[in-house]
Amino acid sequence: MNRCDQARRLFGAYWDDEVTQAEREWLESHLAGCPTCRPQYEQFARTLETVGSLPRTDVAADLPERALVAARRATTAPDRIAVAPAKPVWIPVTATAALLLIGVSALLPWIGTPVGQRVFAHHDGRQQKMSEPYIVRTTGPAATGATAAVIDSLFDHSEDVEFVLDPVVLHRGRAQAPSRLPQGVQGEQAVISF
């Protein structure tokens, strides 16, 4: 660092009268003999003199009274507008998760289990595997149509649906339960398959 840089670093402290006696003497002798630093310091001092002499801003004469009124208002009213506490995020998240869980658990027996593996429970406790539905192949123009347009009636549900009527034990001559069969029809059990 040359002497001029060193001198410039001391400008502020010199202005503030915060230099040691040795620094002051050194700087003053440098400024007296340096044609670069002397005008620079003069400019520096003039800048700060001008800053210090800027006219002061006047405030309203009734500021004390106004401030008192505002201060009274501020001490009686809450400092800030009351805001309702934000709803915790975990509540809707947990509710959604719970609903999803219920939905998934309800669909679970039907998701991922091939139809062929599903078991149909008969009324009397017997279990029977359900067969896959298949399209009834027919000859003719209908069979060559788009699959998407195939209506439900084209499926054969004969092995899928079984209606088991309540078994009614009929005794010749006198029935234990009043028969709902049409007159003249006799039987022990009626099973109708489609």
Added chain:
Amino acid sequence: MGRVAEDDERAFTELVRRFQGRVGNLISRVLNDRENVDDLAQEVFVRVFVHRRNYRRGSKFSTWVFTIAANLAKNEIRRRVRRRNWFSLDALTEVLSDSLPQLADPTESREQGLEREQLQGAVGRAIATVPEKYRLALVLRDIEGLAYEEIAEVLGLPGGTVRSRINRARGMLQRKLQPLLRKQDAP
């Protein structure tokens, strides 16, 4: 301040009267805005009253009130930057022209008066362009005349940082005003 802390309203208005000039000037110089000085100065004193019980007895009241004013000015600068409603040079010129007649030297010629007015206007504008963190330290030191230790307390910074900020601010200001000062020095 002790009486203010005990809810003495007359003491409060007296306190405002005593410090309103310095607080208003600090805000005006930092924000370069005359129009809103009254409102902002009022806000400073409202905060003084609201937080009167937080004031530590024995500490310097001017340091406390300047801390509140400096924080409010900083918040205001940030709010204005967000709203892109930065400093109004017209307002400062108006302030300067309003205040100049009171300070004008009666022996000064019209030409000299205009020159001084020009220089003060340029200085005010130059201060407004110094970055906020340097500007606050500069205004507290070179306009309000606070000691470095007090500025450090007001800004909540170490003394060394305050000194370096003031030096940098002065350097920036000098560079900005160099052309004008050279022109004035020329015969």
